[in-house]
Amino acid sequence: MKIGIVGTGYVGLVTGTCFAEMGYDVTCVDIDEKKVAILKAGQSTIFEPGLDHLVARNVKEGRLHFTTDLSEAAKNCVVLFLALPTPPGEDGSADLSYVEGVAAELGPIWSGNDAVEYRVVVNKSTVPVGTAVRIRELLEQGGVKAGIDFDVVSNPEFLREGSAVDDFMKPERVVIGTSSERAAEIMETLYEPFVVQGNPVVIMDESSSEMTKYASNAFLATKISFMNEVANLCERLGANVDQVRHGMGLDSRIGNLFLYPGIGFGGSCFPKDVLALQNTARASDYDFKILNAVLEVNDIQRSLLAGRIVDHFGGSLAGKKIAIWGLAFKAQTDDVRESPAHSVINGLLAAGAEVHAFDPEAMETSKHVFGDSIFYGADKYEILRDADALAICTEWREFRRPDFDHIKTLLKSPVIFDGRNLYRPDKMKEFGWEYSSIGRPVK
Numbered sequence: 339m340k341i342g343i344v345g346t347g348y349v350g351l352v353t354g355t356c357f358a359e360m361g362y363d364v365t366c367v368d369i370d371e372k373k374v375a376i377l378k379a380g381q382s383t384i385f386e387p388g389l390d391h392l393v394a395r396n397v398k399e400g401r402l403h404f405t406t407d408l409s410e411a412a413k414n415c416v417v418l419f420l421a422l423p424t425p426p427g428e429d430g431s432a433d434l435s436y437v438e439g440v441a442a443e444l445g446p447i448w449s450g451n452d453a454v455e456y457r458v459v460v461n462k463s464t465v466p467v468g469t470a471v472r473i474r475e476l477l478e479q480g481g482v483k484a485g486i487d488f489d490v491v492s493n494p495e496f497l498r499e500g501s502a503v504d505d506f507m508k509p510e511r512v513v514i515g516t517s518s519e520r521a522a523e524i525m526e527t528l529y530e531p532f533v534v535q536g537n538p539v540v541i542m543d544e545s546s547s548e549m550t551k552y553a554s555n556a557f558l559a560t561k562i563s564f565m566n567e568v569a570n571l572c573e574r575l576g577a578n579v580d581q582v583r584h585g586m587g588l589d590s591r592i593g594n595l596f597l598y599p600g601i602g603f604g605g606s607c608f609p610k611d612v613l614a615l616q617n618t619a620r621a622s623d624y625d626f627k628i629l630n631a632v633l634e635v636n637d638i639q640r641s642l643l644a645g646r647i648v649d650h651f652g653g654s655l656a657g658k659k660i661a662i663w664g665l666a667f668k669a670q671t672d673d674v675r676e677s678p679a680h681s682v683i684n685g686l687l688a689a690g691a692e693v694h695a696f697d698p699e700a701m702e703t704s705k706h707v708f709g710d711s712i713f714y715g716a717d718k719y720e721i722l723r724d725a726d727a728l729a730i731c732t733e734w735r736e737f738r739r740p741d742f743d744h745i746k747t748l749l750k751s752p753v754i755f756d757g758r759n760l761y762r763p764d765k766m767k768e769f770g771w772e773y774s775s776i777g778r779p780v781k
């Protein structure tokens with residue numbers, strides 16, 4: 339079966355590569371010529387564990403193709419995925435211009451081409467309820483007939499950056515939103531190789547499918563904000579959030595995942611998706627109160643670490659050098675979109691600090707944001723020399739067990755602000771560190 343993928347970012351590239359790995363013939367299209375040139379050479383354009391190797395193999399073996407020409411990807415495919423950006427518009431609602439723009443281009447490409455009798459257009463972007471209907475209208479306006487020439491399916495993506503390949507290869511569930519039996523059958527066949535262990539392919543209507551994605555992300559964001567508030571209260575009461583989390587997580591109704599407090603959620607999905615759902619609710623005259631609180635708590639949490647550092651140094655960081663470990667919004671990715679680490683850096687710069695940062699994968703992506711306004715170090719120890727404090731912003735494995743004795747010889751004084759709770763407060767105190775973390779007071 340021939341598959342087309344429009345947009346080769348985090349979702350499109352992983353989707354296309356994983357389908358090719360299963361043996362499908364995949365053509366990915368992107369408007370970014372530089373990206374396409376790199377991909378055509380068999381190299382990945384993002385850091386995602388396991389992806390480089392799969393891209394290289396599938397390009398070499400001729401199952402994975404890249405182009406900048408939409409018609410080349412769309413013409414002969416049976417299934418066409420849209421994996422396009424849906425960033426927040428000015429009012430917080432999802433900006434559908436990328437998705438709608440491509441949908442408007444498809445009609446003319448397909449109305450003059452009879453090589454393929456029937457196609458499924460699959461929307462993988464995270465989009466508000468009603469978008470499948472809107473895509474169908476745009477295709478019809480372009481001259482193709484819904485239900486005869488094509489159907490539009492909602493197929494939200496649940497992969498996590500940092501384990502995207504694994505998540506795509508072995509999804510916990512595949513959600514397919516369609517009211518067309520013909521399209522549902524094609525989609526089920528398409529995903530068969532990914533669910534051989536019996537994980538469910540859930541078929542539902544388009545609107546419910548679109549809503550499932552937003553509700554899932556908003557719920558996860560709610561868990562994070564909830565635990566951040568629990569942590570903040572623990573600090574005031576002398577309780578330890580690690581122990582509280584453990585005690586809570588053993589209750590099967592709660593579960594032990596996603597209960598880690600920190601410096602707020604970020605990334606390209608949670609902030610924008612919570613905003614978009616809040617906006618959808620508002621447009622339906624519904625005040626989704628929890629979402630307002632989730633975002634408010636997150637804003638506060640994202641400014642917490644910088645605020646603590648500024649307070650520690652008496653209200654100003656002029657003349658202070660602060661070292662930062664971690665720039666990515668989470669470990670195992672180079673993605674810095676809405677990274678909480680960047681919020682910390684902005685707070686430090688605003689207070690007059692000189693910032694020296696290190697991240698194993700996200701230095702290049704951060705350079706696009708900060709340019710020369712911060713310094714980038716070649717390794718995690720180099721940036722500590724003569725720094726007044728170290729702040730930890732991303733939970734990379736290589737930060738978990740550093741050489742503390744060596745760090746002490748480099749820093750001006752032994753001060754660590756840990757936004758990811760990587761070390762034990764009692765041990766840090768015992769070894770003479772001034773150590774501040776989230777929700778774990780030092781007794």
Ligand SMILES: NC(=O)c1ccc[n+]([C@@H]2O[C@H](COP(=O)([O-])OP(=O)(O)OC[C@H]3O[C@@H](n4cnc5c(N)ncnc54)[C@H](O)[C@@H]3O)[C@@H](O)[C@H]2O)c1
Nearest residue numbers: 345346347348349367368369370421422423424463464495
């Ligand atoms: N990143 C994630 O972890 C994740 C997970 C699940 C769902 N999503 C959703 O998937 C969608 C895509 O997210 P992403 O992170 O892959 O975005 P991305 O920004 O990484 O990639 C989007 C790609 O689309 C390309 N593009 C833009 N306009 C185009 C056009 N007209 N034709 C062809 N290509 C075009 C861009 O150049 C870019 O390469 C979003 O709606 C997002 O919310 C993302």
